[in-house]
Amino acid sequence: MAGLIANHLKLHIRNVEPLLAVTMTEVDEWKSREHAADNVLSGTLSSVAELADNTSMFRSTDVMSLRIHYRDASTFREITDEVVRYERNVPDDVYVGDVDAAAIQSLANNPIPTRHMSAESKSMLQLMVCMAEGGKYAIGTEESWTDSFVGHLLNRLSFSEYPLMTQIRPRFRFAVGRAKTVSCRPSFTIFNASAPTVMIDTDKHMMRVNRNSQWGEHQIAGELLGIAWRNFNTSGPPYNKIVRGVRVIGTKFTFYKATFPEEYMMQLGNGFPRAKALIYRYPSSDTSQSHLGMDYSDPSQRKIIV
Secondary structure, eight states, rough: OOOHHHHHHHHHHHHHHHHHHHHHHHHHHHHHHHHHHHHTTTOOSSSGGGGGSSSSGOOOOHHHHTTTEEEEEETTTHHHHOOOOOOOOOOOGGGOTOHHHHHHHTTTSOOOOOOOHHHHHHHHHHHHHHHHHTTTTTSSHHHOHHHHHHHHHHHHHHHHSTTTEESOOEEEEEEEETTTEEEEOOSSSEEEEEEEEEEEEEOOOGGOOGGTTTHHHHHHHHHHHHHHHHHSSSSOOOOOOEEEEEEEEEEEEEEEEEEEOOOHHHHTTTSSSSSOOOEEEEEEESOOOOGGGGTTTHHHHHHHHH
């Protein structure tokens, strides 16, 4: 009986050994694949020294190396969430009545109508007309019209009133390891007291950005990280891992909400992080028009933007 049991066990052991060998081989292969995939997720840059010195030169490899990932938000509320806690008093002039894109184009070579429109509304409309006219040209025009439009809108929406403050083209930096520092200068940054909370990046028109730059989102990822790094390394209130951004191209607005966890920021000081940072965008990238954003020249979309 003992011999029979022993032979039975040996038979099963012999049968099990190759199964175990196959299983361990598969585990090794899985580990190898996971390690390779992990390297891909870390980006294709082999050294932090290869990162662009300025976020305006960021490529997809820079963003992937920093493990920053974009996601689509299904609703605008996902971007604003706790920011919208109360009804704001928005001045009527920022809506510019029911003027649409066709009307704006028709006013390019005509005087702004004076009837039934306040001086503030006419100022806003005049800036929109100048942007529409300047956006027709790829060369020889300046993006200052977009900057003027955004600056005027921010002032009308009281983003320069205490405790808020708007600064034009402030400089931010973030370190990746001990040997690399990357700088950025968003077009506008809104501070809440002394903490930067929202960055706004502007461009003249769609001819200045393209699919290779992910419609300017490589640069925006770096600028959001620059603001988060400033907040992370500032003494005072607890670190707020959320930073928001807006991309403005002509009259087109896209909104972003970025989350940079404390773990991510700590790892960044040692080099490329293993933790991930997420940026949610609205409108989403589900449609062919998503890279254009919401259009301020559309009366219905103006109400969402402001």
